[in-house]
Amino acid sequence: MKIATWNVNSLKVRLPQVLDWLALxxxxxxxxxxxxxxxxxxxxxxxxxxxxxxxxxGQKTYNGVAILARRERGEIEAVERGIAGFADEQQRVISATIGGVRIVCAYVPNGQSVDSDKYQYKLRWLAALRDWLAAELEKYPQLALLGDYNIAPEDRDVHDPAAWQDQVLCSAPERAAFRGLLDLGLTDAYRLFEQPEKSYSWWDYRMMGFRRNQGLRIDHILLSAPLAARCTACVIDKEPRRLERPSDHAPVMATLDAA
Structure with missing residues (x-):
């Protein structure tokens, strides 16, 4: 079973790229x-x-999340939208069961800057996500949390750690929130395997960020213990980022053996 995440930065613009990628x-x-x-x-x-x-x-202009599932995998079951118990007008979470696996698709708030109200909202949002996932993991032992986390967990996930130190996406509270998710029993699928150095999933459109590989690894697949045991590969596919009019993010894909 191949499961993937991709911040497409406008599905209207990127739909042909998404369909081509799925076919490939x-x-x-x-x-x-x-x-x-x-x-x-x-x-x-x-x-x-x-x-x-x-x-x-979804909503107009901002945010919006979706789960696409191959028809052969059966129905998309038990669909839920949002984080239960957390009132939020922004459409950032959708979850469903596919082939016995609970899939949670999340678009974590960016946070703007560490001195902004949006940063405090991000931290509240992450705390609510963690509390909700703790209960979800009890109901769904086979759970995968996929999405754009807007967090680079470690310095090796940042092209210039000194420049990004204490900045949004790399601040200590954000990284602590990421570790809080791992403490639930989730595993970063990408770090289950030996990976190339300077591996990133997002590059700024400006300053030739992609060409110079000045990126961050902020798109992640976290797996519950039963799924981590089944994971045989996890890769970042940089090819879509080379296309004309690309998203600023690349897809991340994990492969799971059959249960």
Whole structure:
């Protein structure tokens, strides 16, 4: 089973790239963030024509998340939107069960800057996510949390740690929140394997960030213990970032052996 995450930074713009990528990679599940589409204009017909089902929740211009699942994997079941118990107008979380695996697709707030109200909202949001996931893991032992976390967990996930020290995406409270998720019993799938140095999943559009590999690893797949035991690979696919008019993020994909 191949499960993947990709912040597409506008599904309207990136839909052809998403469909091409699915055809090439044959992913069973793809979690999308920043779809930036209201539900009434979500491209369900095109996705279904490509052999996938979809569960989604969105809003105009900002945020929006979706789970795409290959039809052969069966129905998308028990769909839930948002973080239970956390009132939030922003559409950032959708979860569903596919092939016996609980998939949680999350778009963590960016936080803007460490001295902003948006940063405090990010920390509250992450705390709510952790509390909710603790209960979800009791209900769903086979759980995967995929998405754009807007957190680079360690200095090796940052092209210039000194420049990013104490900045949003790399601050100590954000990294502590990431570790709090790991403390629930989740494992960073990417770090289960030997990986190339200077591996990132996001590069700024400005200053030739991608060409110079000045990036951050902020897109992650966290797996519960039963799924981590089944994980045989996890990669960042940089090829879509080389395309014309790309998202600033690259897809991350993990492969799970059959249960």
């Amino acid at each position: 990679q044959q992913a069973d599940v793809l979690c999308l963030q920043e779809t930036k589409l209201e539900d009434k204009v979500f491209p369900l017909a095109e996705i279904e024509a490509a052999g996938y089902r979809a569960a989604f929740v």
